[in-house]
Amino acid sequence: MISARVAADQTSTFPRFLDLGYPNIERGDGVWLFTTTGEKILDACSGGAMVSTLGHGAREIIDAGARQAEKIAYFYMDHFTNEPQEALAERLIAVAPEMARVRFASSGSEANETALRLARAYHVDRGEASRWRVISPAQAYHGSTMATLALTGRGHTLQEPYAPYLSPHLHIAPSTWRFDPTGQAALDELDARLAEAGPETVAAFFCEPVSGAALPACSPPEKFWHGLEERRKRHGFLICFDEVVTGMGRVGSWFAYQQLPIEPDIVTIGKGLGAGYAPISAVLCKQHVYDAVDKGSRSFDLGHTWDGAPISCATGLAVLDALAGRGLVDRVRERGTRLLADLRSALEGNPLVAEVRGRGFLLGVDLVDLPDDVHANERVEDVAFEHQLLVSSTHSTADGYAGDEVVIAPAFTSTDEELVMMVGRFAEVLSEVSASLGGG
Template identity: 55%
Template structure:
C-alpha cells in the first residue's frame, strides 16, 4: 500500500528508517529479498533471551510457571547470562555444589584426559584405582571410626543408601522390626520417595503422600522456638514413646541445615541428649552432609565440629565441586562389620556408582582442597565473613539473625512491627530480595515461609571457597543493598498498604514506563484510572533509579521515537533489566509499539528495521479477535520484531507481527493509547517528517477525530480482555464469570 485517499494514511513506501532522536528520514531501499535488512546502528543488534519462558522448550522444568534465567558462562565466582550481564555467584552454582568456582582448567582438562583413558566401568563386578584411592582418602578425612565408603551419583541417592544401610544393620543384628526413622520436620533430604518421606513439610510431599513411608518428625531448636534444645529432646522422647524405641532404625538429620533452614544447627544440649538416647535405645544416627561435607563449614565434615559422632554420613555436592555428579556414603566400622558379617551383600546400586570418571574428579577435588588449603581457608575466613554480613545488615530492622559456619551462612528475616514474628507470606520478601540482588548483579537463594510455621523468609549465602576477598566484600555490599531496597518498600507496605484482613491492598498497582514527553499513556492511563488502579508514571529518560517490578501488578511500556534495538540509548539497559525481572517474577507486561518490540527482544526475539513501514489507522489480521480486534489501530513505526521463544502470534499485517502473547504478557506493534490530544502533539512535533513521507498531517488529524470514539471502544475491549484473560488481573465490579 501507499498513502492515498482523502485521509492520506496507510503504509509508507519501504526504505524509510528512524534516526536516533527523530522520527523518520528517507534512505535508499535495501536491494534483495531479505526479510531482515541491516539496522542502521552498527548493524542489526541481535538479542538473546535471558529466560526460558514457562512452557517453552523441551525441558520438563521443576517449576512449570517460572521463567528460568539462562546462564551461559562462568569464571571463578562470577557467571554470565545469555544477555552478557555478569553476576557474583554467592550460591556456588545455585545449589552450593561449585565449591571450587567455575572454569578451573585443571579439572576441565582432567575430565578430558580421564575420558580418553577410561570413563565408565560397572562397579558391580569391577573396581578401578580411582574408586579405591578416593575411598581411602575420604576415610582419612572422615571422623574417627569411619572405615568404609560406597559411591553413588548424587545426594538423594546417598541419603537413600544411608537409609538402606541403617535397615540392613538392624536386620543383620536380629532386630528386623526396626524400620521407623525420626527426623526434623523442617528438613529436605532429596526427591526420591524414601528421602521425601524424611521431611515433615507437607508442601513438599504433595500428591506423593500415598507412596511415602510414615515417619515421625520433631520441631527445630531455633532461637525463636527452642534456644536450649530441650523442647526438641522432649519431642524426640515423645516420638520414641509413640512408635516404641525398639522399632526405631535411625535419627536422620543435617548437622547444619542448608536450604530448608539456612545454616541452622541445634544447640549443643540437643546433640548431647541425642547421643544419650542413641546409647539407651540402640538406633543409629545418620548425617545428611550432602551440602556440608567436603569443606563447606570449614571442616572436611561438619560432624567433626559437633559433640556427637554419627554412624553413617551421606555427602555429595562438594565432592564433585560442580565438575561431575558424584556422592558418597561413609560408614563407621561397627555398621560395616555388622552388615558384612551377616548379609554379605549390598548389591543395590546405580549405573555410574564408583565409575572411573567421577571418582577421578572427586580424587582431584580432594587433592586441590588439600594442596591449596581451601578447607583451612574457609575455617579461618568464615567467621569474619559472617561478621561482615552481620555488620552490613545490622541497621536493617527486617533482619533477625545472621548465622552459620564457614561458607554456609543464613539470613533470617522478621516482621519489624514486633521484631519477632515471621513476615506475612503474601509479601514474598525472600523472593523480592532475591530479585533485587539479581538487579545488583548477585545470585543468592531465598526460601519462603513454610506451612508448618517453623520457617519464614530466609536466604542462603554460600560462595565458592576461592572467592577473592574483593569479591566477597562486593557480595556482602550487594546483598545489603538488595535487603535495604526491599526493606524500605516492606516498611511502607506494612505501615500503610495492608488491608483490614492483614493482606496487601486489593487496588491494582500499575507502573507505566514513559520514554519522552510526546509519548504519554493517553487512553491506557484513562482506562486504568476507570478501573481504580493506582498508577505510577516512571519517566525512565529523566529518573535515574532502579524499580522493583514485584511492587506492581502490571508493567506498561509505552512507545518511543527511538529504536528498541539501539543499545546506545542511555536508559535502555535499565528498561531491559526491568522487563526481564518483571517477566522472571511473573509480573504481566503490556508493551506498546516500542514497548512491544523491546519485550520481544528481551525475551529472545529480535527487533530490527522492517521492510515496510506503517503510519495511519490500519486494520490487522487477528487470530483471536476477542483479544485483538481487527481495528483499525493507529500505527506509526518503521521497525518490526520477531516473536520470542514460547510466544504466540496473535495478529499480523503485511509489515510483520502486530501482537503476541507470552506467558501473562502482551506485546503489540500499534498504539491503543492514542487520543486526539496525543495526535495533536505528534503532528505538531513531527509535521515536517509527515510532509517528507507524503502523509497529509491535517488529514491525519481529521481522520483521528472522526475515528477516535470507535478506537477508544476497541482499545477498551483489548485492555479488558488482556487484563482478565491473559494477565489474570481482577478488575473491579466484575464477577468470577467476567460479568
C-alpha cells in the first residue's frame, strides 16, 4: 500500500486526472522507485511509459550527460551542428542500414509530426501536391499534438473533444484476432479507404509495426505486410512506422521492422533513445525520401528549439553504447521468450484475461470485454499500486476494437529475479481484480 499521495488540492501543478492522488517519487535505482515517504515500488514498465530501458540511475549515462554539459549543453541547431549529433546519426544508420538520414527532435509526438510533414514534403517536392491524406489503423496512439492525435482512430477516448482541430484522416480496424486473424480484412478495408479517398490523395500509411501501449505487442499477420507492400508499389504512398516504443531494442531487435517482411520509408523513434536521461527522439528516412527534397525544394524547414542539442545527443550516444556494449538487445530477444511463457503460465485460468502477447520485453495483456464504466484497466493499475508494482494500461474498451490493455515493459537490465518478481506480483494483482469483479 502506498500511503502518501499528492491530491489535486494539495499542489500547484495541473494534474492529468483531478480525482487521482499521485505518489511522490524521490529517487530510483534499477527497477526500483522510492517515494518521499520511503515506500519501494517495483517498476515493471520502465518508468511507466516504456522509456527507462537501462533502469534508473545508470551511472555511465549520467556521466556522459554531465561530461557534455561541462563542454556545452545547448545551442540552437539552426546555426550549428555538433559532434554528438553527427556521431549519433551515424550510429543510428549503422543499426538501421536500410535508412539514410536522421532528423532529431525531443518527443515521440514531435518525431511523428515531423514524419508526417516529411511525407507531405516528399510528395510536394515530387510535384504531387494532391497527396495529403493518411490512412492508419484505428486502435493506436501516435502522440498528443493535434496532427498526431488525428492519426489515431480512438474517437471516444482520445479525440473528443478536440475533433474540430483534427484533420479527417482515414482509418482501418486493427488486425487483431477479433476482426482479422488472417490480415485479409485489413487489406480489404485499406482498398476501400483508398478507393473512397482516391489513391492520388493519399500521402502515407502510418502505423506501429508492433503496437506499444494501445495494443501491446500486437502486429498484423505477414499477409497484411505483403499486401501493404504491394499497394505501396501500386499507389505510390509512403509507409511511416511509429517505433517510438519499439525502436532501440524493446522487441529484441534494434527496430521492430527488422523482424517484418517490409521496410518503412520513414521511421520514428523516441522513448528508448534517451532511455529517460534526455528527451530525445528521431525521424529516420530512406535515401529516396531524402532525394526528393534534395532534387526538389532543398529545404525541410521545421524544427523545435531542442532538436539535436549536444546534451541530448551525447546522452543518446551513451545509451546506444550501453545497449550495444552490454548486448542488451540480444538479451531482450532471448530472455523475452521465457518472460512471455512465464507470464502466460502465471495468468492461465484467470477469467479476466482474453489474450497474453509478447515480443522481447514488450508484453501485453488484453482483458476480456467488460462494461465500459467498470474501467477494468484502472482497477488493475490501482491494485498493482497496492502491491507496490508499476504497470501501465489503456482504457480501450470504449473505442470498440479491443478490451482494456495492460502493458508490462521492464527495463532491459532487469535481473532474472526481478523479472520473476514482476510476473508473480502481476498474477496476484489480476487474481485480486478478477475476484473483486466476481471471478468470472
